[in-house]
Amino acid sequence: MAFIAGLSRLSPNVIVRKITGAYVEVFRGTSLIVQLFWLYYAIPMLFGINLGSNWWIGVIAIGLNYGAYLSEVVRGSIQSVAKGQTEAATALNMSRFQRMRLVIFPQAVRMMLPEFGNYTIQMLKGTSLVSLIGLTDVLYYGDIMRSTNLAQAPLIYLLVLILYFILALPLIWLTRKGESISKKGVASE
Amino acid sequence: MKEPIVQFNDVHKSFGDVKVLKGIDLDINPAEKVAVIGPSGSGKTTIIRMLMTLEEPTSGDIIVDGKNLWKMEKNGKPLRANEKHLRSIRGDIGMVFQHFNLFPHMTILDNCMVAPIHVKKEDKLEVKERAVQMLDRVGLGDKLENYPSQLSGGQKQRVAMARALVMRPKIMLFDEVTSALDPELVGEVLEVIRDIAKNDDMAMVLVTHEMDFALDIADKVLFLDEGVIAEQGTASQVIEHSANERLQTFLHRFRKV
Numbered sequence: 471m472a473f474i475a476g477l478s479r480l481s482p483n484v485i486v487r488k489i490t491g492a493y494v495e496v497f498r499g500t501s502l503i504v505q506l507f508w509l510y511y512a513i514p515m516l517f518g519i520n521l522g523s524n525w526w527i528g529v530i531a532i533g534l535n536y537g538a539y540l541s542e543v544v545r546g547s548i549q550s551v552a553k554g555q556t557e558a559a560t561a562l563n564m565s566r567f568q569r570m571r572l573v574i575f576p577q578a579v580r581m582m583l584p585e586f587g588n589y590t591i592q593m594l595k596g597t598s599l600v601s602l603i604g605l606t607d608v609l610y611y612g613d614i615m616r617s618t619n620l621a622q623a624p625l626i627y628l629l630v631l632i633l634y635f636i637l638a639l640p641l642i643w644l645t646r647k648g649e650s651i652s653k654k655g656v657a658s659e
Numbered sequence: 660m661k662e663p664i665v666q667f668n669d670v671h672k673s674f675g676d677v678k679v680l681k682g683i684d685l686d687i688n689p690a691e692k693v694a695v696i697g698p699s700g701s702g703k704t705t706i707i708r709m710l711m712t713l714e715e716p717t718s719g720d721i722i723v724d725g726k727n728l729w730k731m732e733k734n735g736k737p738l739r740a741n742e743k744h745l746r747s748i749r750g751d752i753g754m755v756f757q758h759f760n761l762f763p764h765m766t767i768l769d770n771c772m773v774a775p776i777h778v779k780k781e782d783k784l785e786v787k788e789r790a791v792q793m794l795d796r797v798g799l800g801d802k803l804e805n806y807p808s809q810l811s812g813g814q815k816q817r818v819a820m821a822r823a824l825v826m827r828p829k830i831m832l833f834d835e836v837t838s839a840l841d842p843e844l845v846g847e848v849l850e851v852i853r854d855i856a857k858n859d860d861m862a863m864v865l866v867t868h869e870m871d872f873a874l875d876i877a878d879k880v881l882f883l884d885e886g887v888i889a890e891q892g893t894a895s896q897v898i899e900h901s902a903n904e905r906l907q908t909f910l911h912r913f914r915k916v
């Protein structure tokens with residue numbers, strides 16, 4: 471999603487650029503909760519379309535939302551690859567597509583990796599919002615446990631915290647890895 | 660008489676309201692070595708960038724090997740060149756940049772192999788052999804698997820030359836290729852250019868501030884000043900015997916005497 475939108479925003483075609491621009495602005499400019507409620511309540515009511523189970527709605531909303539954020543990361547990284555790289559590739563008579571595939575994109579990806587990791591961790595945390603449309607997530611279970619056992623509340627929230635952290639751990643590790651890869655091999659302005 | 664491989668016919672170039680080049684006429688013969696000198700901002704880089712298709716002329720024609728670089732015809736109608744047209748001619752031209760512009764995510768060897776393989780669709784093993792040979796020639800045969808970030812500026816620039824040469828262009832452009840280097844690294848790069856100039860039969864256009872070097876290798880020297888070619892001739896005519904006052908002032912600043 472992010473790659474498609476990010477590349478579309480750099481397209482030479484004005485219409486493609488405008489449409490993805492609008493998508494990105496809408497989904498970045500409004501909060502995930504609002505988007506969730508829209509998909510869950512408003513759209514089925516207004517258009518009579520059922521978007522499927524609330525699990526799917528959660529996935530779609532989070533996908534669209536982070537897709538919009540990440541597309542900006544994709545766009546930014548591609549634009550920050552130095553102009554000299556495109557020129558050198560042109561001087562070697564590469565086609566537009568070859569320049570992107572062989573020279574610009576591989577460097578842009580190295581810059582994206584750390585940002586992608588950060589967003590993915592955020593996205594994981596964002597998942598707790600889906601309990602609002604009736605999905606059960608870790609926090610939701612924590613809440614139930616707390617209400618049956620009030621005295622244990624701090625302990626239960628601590629457990630939830632640790633659980634999130636454990637879930638995020640591999641991502642944090644991947645992000646670190648990504649950062650060290652991205653340190654070598656990028657020419658930016 | 661042999662046909663020139665490059666011709667500029669009354670080429671103008673403006674950036675916005677700023678007229679940078681005001682009518683350039685120029686012939687470059689096959690195998691000819693041309694040095695371009697002139698004060699900073701006089702448009703030297705712009706001339707070779709237009710030839711490399713990185714900058715479009717505002718008016719005038721650039722003819723490469725008989726073909727109009729920036730104009731094409733479709734059903735008898737004259738049109739601005741599109742990417743396909745540019746690509747059909749650009750393969751004859753190679754360029755070495757002031758700031759090297761190596762691909763940092765590839766090894767030295769891959770830097771030299773990527774274009775012949777993907778652009779010219781040549782056989783991988785053959786390309787590799789040629790690339791290794793070329794890197795040997797520029798004195799970097801022992802660095803094949805290194806990345807650009809592990810090299811000195813002089814080494815990077817020699818890789819950039821090998822990368823361009825492996826494509827076997829008919830015309831090579833050099834834009835002040837030593838001016839971003841530490842003084843002690845300039846010599847090794849000039850040596851490589853001298854070697855190419857003496858042994859290869861490509862045409863070469865060198866934008867340079869190394870007057871003695873230009874005098875040594877150039878068949879023709881152009882002095883560019885205020886958007887026009889103010890003086891041209893053999894190296895000794897232009898650098899040693901010209902009466903042009905602005906040229907004298909310019910040379911004076913570069914002569915170490």
Ligand SMILES: Nc1ncnc2c1ncn2[C@@H]1O[C@H](COP(=O)(O)OP(=O)(O)O)[C@@H](O)[C@H]1O
Binds near residue numbers: 698699703705
């Ligand atoms: N992309 C550009 N946009 C605007 N002005 C430019 C651009 N490229 C070059 N110029 C201007 O054109 C003039 C000539 O530049 P250049 O060809 O780089 O000169 P030289 O290489 O002789 O120093 C300079 O005044 C420079 O500022």
Ligand SMILES: [Mg+2]
Binds near residue numbers: 704
């Ligand atoms: Mg210049």
